Structure formats: structure tokens, C-alpha cells
Amino acid sequence: MVEIAQVFNNNSALINLGDHKQAIVKGKGIAFKKSKGSNLETKKIEKIFYLNTKSSRENLFFLMKDIPIDVVTTTYEIIDYAKTKLHYNVLDYVYITLSDHIFGAYQRYLSDTYQESMVPDMSNQYTTEYLIASHALDVINRNLDVDFPESEIKSIALHFINAKGDEPSANDLKESETISINQIVKSVLTDNAIFRREDNGNYYDRFMIHLQYLAGRLDDQSQEDNAEFSKNLEDEMQSSYPESFQIAKELYERLQTELDKKLSSNELLYFIIHIQRLTKEKITK
Known part of the structure; x- marks a missing residue:
């Protein structure tokens, strides 16, 4: 059993892990009739996304001001895949840029104003980023019940290309x-x-x-810049x-x-x- 820090909806919540650590959890009906301080059964957890840095925790609450929680958790699921499955180091501001992009594309999709990406195909130069983006497209289409075309992969990959790198420490920032x-x-x-x-x-x-x-x-110098x-x-x-x-x-x-x-x-x-x-x-x- 773990303690709920905040309920997002019936299927997702923020939990306390102890030692001032938190994570987002998803699961069918996992937070149904639950509230802050309630205990949550760990066996119902289908996905868990750890908020390992201060900025990732701050970004979560910043995003929730005007972006639906399903879009936010979808973003965290994509970035978690990049970090844990492909060991891809990415700056935390990608949570902001990627969620913003997904929500904008989602709104245009619903209003029937969505247009396919005009971003050039750079898959030969950025194999890993395009692999992440391909998986991301599957996650987005499944979680948000949409059907974005494969051209959307190019736009998603751009966010990982631009945010590649290790998070600078406080000492590194002048x-x-x-x-x-x-x-x-x-x-x-x-x-x-x-x-x-x-x-x-x-x-x-x-x-x-x-x-x-x-x-x-x-x-x-680690920032790749394709002219x-x-x-x-x-x-x-x-x-x-x-x-x-x-x-x-x-x-x-x-x-x-x-x-x-x-x-x-x-x-x-x-x-x-x-x-x-x-x-x-x-x-x-």
C-alpha cells in the first residue's frame, strides 16, 4: 500500500514513495473513490513514472494548469520510455515542450484543423530519436484515442533532438x-x-x-546542430x-x-x- 498525494482522475494519481520522493501511477480504476491521504493498492498499478528531479516535479504541476492530465501522463510515459528503455539522456524542459506539442496537435485533431508535419525527415542522422518518436506516436494514438499519421513522428523526434543531454547541475549554471x-x-x-x-x-x-x-x-559542444x-x-x-x-x-x-x-x-x-x-x-x- 502507498499513500496518495493527489488524485488526477479515476485512472491516475500522484503517490508518495517516502523520503520526499513521488511518482505518477496509472491503472484502470486505480483512484476510483480515493482522495488525498488514502492508501492505494500497489497491485492495481499498471504504469509508474518516477519524478526523480526537482524540475520534473515542478513541471508536473506547471503543466496541469492548462493541459489535460491524460496528455500530461502520456508525455511522462513517452519520456520514461526514452530514459529507461533506451537510456536516452534528455533535459527536463522536454516535459514542457513535448506536452505542449501533443496538446496542440490534439486540439487541432479534434477541431479538424490538423495538418501533417512539414518537418524534414532526418531519421538517418537521428536513429534513436526517431525510434523514441515512433513509440511515442503509438502511445499517443492509444492513450488519447486519436489517429495521427506517421509524419507526426518527425515533429516528436525534433523535441528529443533539441533536448538531448545531461541536466546541468546548479554549479554548472552561471x-x-x-x-x-x-x-x-x-x-x-x-x-x-x-x-x-x-x-x-x-x-x-x-x-x-x-x-x-x-x-x-x-x-x-554536445548539442548537434544540423544546418x-x-x-x-x-x-x-x-x-x-x-x-x-x-x-x-x-x-x-x-x-x-x-x-x-x-x-x-x-x-x-x-x-x-x-x-x-x-x-x-x-x-x-
């Missing part, structure tokens, strides 16, 4: 660089009349979380979201100039995505 990054970003956002408001608060906070990890990725891959995406994004592209490009170049650091071209793509969400710029094609 406080001065983190402060400088925040100052530069907020300056560019302010110059373009982008502020945190009630209607964009969650997206603004997600952008800030992404930036917290940026200091640890500066000059990271052709990024350029194709960059051209597509510039055509689709010209205003967001210009703001993101300004931010990208100012960070490199003022910090005297090299950023992966993949960072520009994420900047565009974040800016587009903050400004709610409509796609131009």
Missing part, C-alpha cells in the same frame, strides 16, 4: 549568465510591446522556463509567422552578441514558437 539572458529577453519583449498578461501568462511562464535551461546549453535541417524549418517559420520570426531573430542575435556565445540554430526555432504563442500571430499561409 548566475550572471542567467540574469543577463533574462534582462536581454525582457528588453526585446518590451521593445516589441510583449508583456505577461492574463491571457498569455502560461505561455510567458513556459518561455521563462525554457530560458532557465539556456544558460546550461551555451557553448555546449540544413534548421534552415528548412527556419524558412518555413519565417513564411508562416513573419512578425514572430523578426522578433525571435532579434532576440537570437542579441543574445549571441551581448553574451559573446554561440547558440544552436535550433534555439531560434523555439524562440519563434514561443513568440508566436505570446503574440498569437495567425499563420500567413
